[in-house]
Amino acid sequence: MWFRRDLRLDDNAALHHALKSARRVYCAFVFDRAILDELLAAGLRHDRRVDFIHRSLRELDAELRACGGALIVRHGFAADEIVRLAGELRVDAVFTNHDYEPYAVERDSAVAARLAAVGRKLHTFKDQVIFERDEVLTGAGRPFSVFTPYKNAWLKALTPFYLRSYEVRRHVSALAPPPVPAALPMLEDIGFAPTDLDELKVATGASGGRRLFEEFTSRIDRYAQARDYPAVRGPSYLSVHLRFGTVSIRELARFAHERAATSPGAATWLSELIWRDFYQQILHHHPQVVTRSFKPEYDRIQWDDAPELFAAWCEGRTGYPLVDAAMAQINRTGYMHNRLRMVTASFLTKDLGIDWRRGERYFARRLIDYDLAANNGGWQWAASSGCDAQPYFRIFNPVAQSEKFDPEGKFIRRYLPQLAHLSAQEIHAPWLLPPLRQREAGCVIGADYPAPVVDHAQARQRTLARYAVVKSR
Numbered sequence: 001m002w003f004r005r006d007l008r009l010d011d012n013a014a015l016h017h018a019l020k021s022a023r024r025v026y027c028a029f030v031f032d033r034a035i036l037d038e039l040l041a042a043g044l045r046h047d048r049r050v051d052f053i054h055r056s057l058r059e060l061d062a063e064l065r066a067c068g069g070a071l072i073v074r075h076g077f078a079a080d081e082i083v084r085l086a087g088e089l090r091v092d093a094v095f096t097n098h099d100y101e102p103y104a105v106e107r108d109s110a111v112a113a114r115l116a117a118v119g120r121k122l123h124t125f126k127d128q129v130i131f132e133r134d135e136v137l138t139g140a141g142r143p144f145s146v147f148t149p150y151k152n153a154w155l156k157a158l159t160p161f162y163l164r165s166y167e168v169r170r171h172v173s174a175l176a177p178p179p180v181p182a183a184l185p186m187l188e189d190i191g192f193a194p195t196d197l198d199e200l201k202v203a204t205g206a207s208g209g210r211r212l213f214e215e216f217t218s219r220i221d222r223y224a225q226a227r228d229y230p231a232v233r234g235p236s237y238l239s240v241h242l243r244f245g246t247v248s249i250r251e252l253a254r255f256a257h258e259r260a261a262t263s264p265g266a267a268t269w270l271s272e273l274i275w276r277d278f279y280q281q282i283l284h285h286h287p288q289v290v291t292r293s294f295k296p297e298y299d300r301i302q303w304d305d306a307p308e309l310f311a312a313w314c315e316g317r318t319g320y321p322l323v324d325a326a327m328a329q330i331n332r333t334g335y336m337h338n339r340l341r342m343v344t345a346s347f348l349t350k351d352l353g354i355d356w357r358r359g360e361r362y363f364a365r366r367l368i369d370y371d372l373a374a375n376n377g378g379w380q381w382a383a384s385s386g387c388d389a390q391p392y393f394r395i396f397n398p399v400a401q402s403e404k405f406d407p408e409g410k411f412i413r414r415y416l417p418q419l420a421h422l423s424a425q426e427i428h429a430p431w432l433l434p435p436l437r438q439r440e441a442g443c444v445i446g447a448d449y450p451a452p453v454v455d456h457a458q459a460r461q462r463t464l465a466r467y468a469v470v471k472s473r
């Protein structure tokens with residue numbers, strides 16, 4: 001059993017099938033140098049995701065040991081390591097769960113071919129989504145590119161079969177202690193260093209995912225009202241667990257679906273889980289979105305290079321408090337609230353005129369829950385270049401967004417203490433305050449806090465002109 005983004009024992013599709021069909025099952029995980037070397041080259045030795053995985057593996061290994069097995073952990077190029085390990089263990093087959101990212105698809109087909117060449121099989125299963133690939137199609141048999149009809153078809157196709165739990169505990173007698181070295185390396189052994197996950201109170205492993213989900217079940221009914229306000233504990237914060245499979249999507253969707261008829265909060269949350277499936281199937285059917293606009297005409301847009309504006313955005317120095325507080329959140333914690341992901345992505349593309357791909361890459365490095373399909377989908381939505389995206393002439397006003405979604409400025413104050421003494425009315429656009437008031441509140445624009453790097457009204461006009469190429473032909 002080859003674990004990847006499914007770091008849990010319970011309700012794990014591939015593990016269930018392996019245990020049911022084999023007399024002896026060994027479990028393995030590879031710290032894949034094809035991914036990790038890039039992080040190290042980018043200077044990300046203190047990467048929270050690697051730390052999250054490492055901690056989650058420690059827990060998984062302990063659980064496997066309690067059931068008579070253990071986790072074999074290797075560090076190398078995943079395809080090489082898995083093929084070699086399969087030989088060392090002399091297994092008939094390798095079991096694993098689907099991964100829809102282009103790199104993973106290529107890697108897995110190489111592994112399948114190399115295993116087949118020596119008479120071994122690769123068995124793969126759907127595990128991280130409810131519906132995958134071609135399971136939800138339009139009446140004409142085409143993939144959906146608009147969310148609402150996809151969601152309706154998704155809900156229509158849903159039966160208890162798709163939400164079932166894969167029993168693992170009953171079959172663990174097949175787990176075998178590995179006859180090869182199995183110890184989990186230290187983070188330092190693979191070139192990384194521990195991070196501040198404890199300080200940030202990020203609960204790791206399947207136990208962390210379970211606690212967080214249980215806590216969220218008491219708040220889910222209020223999700224629809226609370227989810228848009230970054231100062232409030234509205235969302236579930238389960239994204240990192242969904243990313244690494246330390247929770248089961250089927251368990252989450254089952255809970256939300258059972259409650260949806262009577263709870264608008266649960267119905268709204270279920271929709272978000274459907275968005276997740278939606279973007280995964282977009283990535284499967286349109287892998288070119290990784291580098292290109294979903295709507296090809298949007299690649300005619302001429303973006304600005306603007307290195308200074310880009311640096312101001314990355315570092316949270318744009319002079320727009322909500323944008324800067326949001327960038328401080330991602331930079332300090334590796335998480336950003338969904339509303340703020342929309343606001344900051346819109347600001348980069350439509351106020352600063354910078355290519356969505358640069359923002360997408362920045363988020364990819366910083367987010368602990370970074371997921372190629374969701375991040376790409378979110379960025380292309382904000383840039384209007386994506387499937388079912390925001391129309392290009394709808395441009396978020398960063399001050400209006402701030403007044404609406406952080407009305408008292410609580411979130412802004414949490415991340416930008418230099419604005420703490422401004423009132424709820426003043427905090428959204430501090431450059432409008434008279435100099436005397438700025439001095440009195442300890443927030444002089446240009447000294448304590450930057451002046452806006454662009455004028456929103458002018459930027460809006462430039463964006464409308466920039467995007468005009470989209471409709472001109």
Ligand SMILES: Cc1cc2nc3c(=O)[nH]c(=O)nc-3n(C[C@H](O)[C@H](O)[C@H](O)COP(=O)(O)OP(=O)(O)OC[C@H]3O[C@@H](n4cnc5c(N)ncnc54)[C@H](O)[C@@H]3O)c2cc1C
Nearest residue numbers: 235236237238239272276338341369370371374375378379
């Ligand atoms: C520009 C941009 C970039 C984004 N990048 C990512 C990313 O890298 N990884 C990621 O998981 N999500 C991403 N999202 C989607 C969303 O912002 C996060 O999933 C959410 O903020 C995570 O917090 P939560 O777990 O508390 O969410 P909740 O509100 O509790 O939602 C529950 C789950 O539903 C899924 N979900 C929610 N919204 C979306 C969405 N719009 N698209 C796909 N899945 C969704 C996530 O798995 C999330 O954990 C991005 C959105 C935007 C606009």
